[in-house]
Amino acid sequence: MSVAVIGAGAFGTALAVVLAGKAPVTLWGRDIGWAGTRENPRLPGIRLPDSLRVTDALQDCLADTVLLALPAQVLGGFLAEQGQLFDGRRLVSCAKGIDLASLTGPSALIGAACPQATVAVLTGPSFAADIARGLPTALTLACADPQAAQSLQHQLSTGALRLYRTTDVPGAELGGALKNVIAIAAGAAIGAGYGDSARASIVTRGFAEMVRLATALGARAETLAGLSGLGDLVLTCTSDQSRNFRYGLALGAGRDFAAGTTVEGAATARAVTALAVRMGIEMPVSNLVAGLAEGRIAMEHALDILLNRPLKEE
Ligand SMILES: NC(=O)c1ccc[n+]([C@@H]2O[C@H](COP(=O)([O-])OP(=O)(O)OC[C@H]3O[C@@H](n4cnc5c(N)ncnc54)[C@H](O)[C@@H]3O)[C@@H](O)[C@H]2O)c1
Numbered sequence: 503m504s505v506a507v508i509g510a511g512a513f514g515t516a517l518a519v520v521l522a523g524k525a526p527v528t529l530w531g532r533d534i535g536w537a538g539t540r541e542n543p544r545l546p547g548i549r550l551p552d553s554l555r556v557t558d559a560l561q562d563c564l565a566d567t568v569l570l571a572l573p574a575q576v577l578g579g580f581l582a583e584q585g586q587l588f589d590g591r592r593l594v595s596c597a598k599g600i601d602l603a604s605l606t607g608p609s610a611l612i613g614a615a616c617p618q619a620t621v622a623v624l625t626g627p628s629f630a631a632d633i634a635r636g637l638p639t640a641l642t643l644a645c646a647d648p649q650a651a652q653s654l655q656h657q658l659s660t661g662a663l664r665l666y667r668t669t670d671v672p673g674a675e676l677g678g679a680l681k682n683v684i685a686i687a688a689g690a691a692i693g694a695g696y697g698d699s700a701r702a703s704i705v706t707r708g709f710a711e712m713v714r715l716a717t718a719l720g721a722r723a724e725t726l727a728g729l730s731g732l733g734d735l736v737l738t739c740t741s742d743q744s745r746n747f748r749y750g751l752a753l754g755a756g757r758d759f760a761a762g763t764t765v766e767g768a769a770t771a772r773a774v775t776a777l778a779v780r781m782g783i784e785m786p787v788s789n790l791v792a793g794l795a796e797g798r799i800a801m802e803h804a805l806d807i808l809l810n811r812p813l814k815e816e
């Protein structure tokens with residue numbers, strides 16, 4: 503079965519590189535001026551296999567299985583313009599975020615634009631550079647249809663990339679989106695010099711609020727405790743490879759951060775704040791990240807806001 507990957511960023515390119523070892527793969531990007539060099543500047547040091555076709559024509563991408571690896575805030579606009587091309591196929595979201603315009607995750611955006619499609623989510627702890635280098639990685643493949651989940655699990659697993667499957671689409675998707683928000687807070691704590699103990703508190707209390715919101719939105723708590731939730735939270739809150747963590751570091755230290763870097767947690771924090779208000783759920787860490795990212799809250803006040811909350815049961 504053929505595979506197409508929409509979005510030639512770091513993650514889409516990494517997935518295309520490893521999947522090209524077992525099936526015909528086409529990688530679509532809007533700007534592929536680099537394609538002749540067989541190396542994507544977003545994934546430096548990785549040579550694209552000769553079998554991988556790179557294109558800027560969406561008509562080349564009408565494969566059985568299409569991986570959507572665009573940033574979450576871009577996906578809705580892309581689907582509004584191009585979604586009809588892909589309806590009826592197996593569409594796998596690889597984005598980790600909540601769409602600010604609709605306050606929904608990528609799977610709902612795909613389902614709305616492509617009502618005949620089989621919608622799945624690929625998520626979990628993984629840096630593009632690790633996957634592309636063939637390092638061992640375990641991810642979650644979520645699809646409400648158990649047979650499709652099993653089929654996609656086999657199609658998209660490789661020797662080093664091991665997929666676990668679940669039918670809990672909201673759980674897998676929300677874990678991946680919400681952990682980015684908490685990673686910004688963890689980075690800010692380290693950047694501000696609050697230390698590793700403070701980071702551990704943020705990760706743990708952050709996980710508690712991830713579970714609160716996700717279960718209220720229909721996720722299963724055990725999914726949040728798996729690769730797509732806790733697993734990815736741990737990775738993203740502890741590694742300098744993470745852009746969300748590094749963005750938090752810069753916020754905490756009062757440094758500028760490279761404009762144009764994909765930092766999904768910043769917009770998702772604002773979406774989470776809006777959802778939490780709508781649903782009456784307490785999300786103090788996420789609210790703080792939204793305030794920091796919007797410039798409404800200064801870093802020197804952030805700690806007081808958390809420490810001055812009423813004392814309560816864990
Ligand atoms: N990089 C990773 O390690 C990694 C790992 C797991 C998941 N993800 C997720 O994958 C998604 C994509 O991240 P990335 O790291 O590949 O980002 P990236 O910054 O490397 O690339 C983003 C890509 O999106 C393209 N793009 C931006 N706006 C567009 C538009 N309007 N139309 C078409 N293309 C557009 C850019 O040209 C670029 O190729 C994110 O949701 C991220 O959370 C990334």
Ligand SMILES: O=P(O)(O)OC[C@H](O)CO
Pocket residue numbers: 598626627628629630682685734737738743744745746747764765766
């Ligand atoms: O670089 P980040 O922060 O977008 O994280 C990449 C992946 O989501 C880690 O699993």
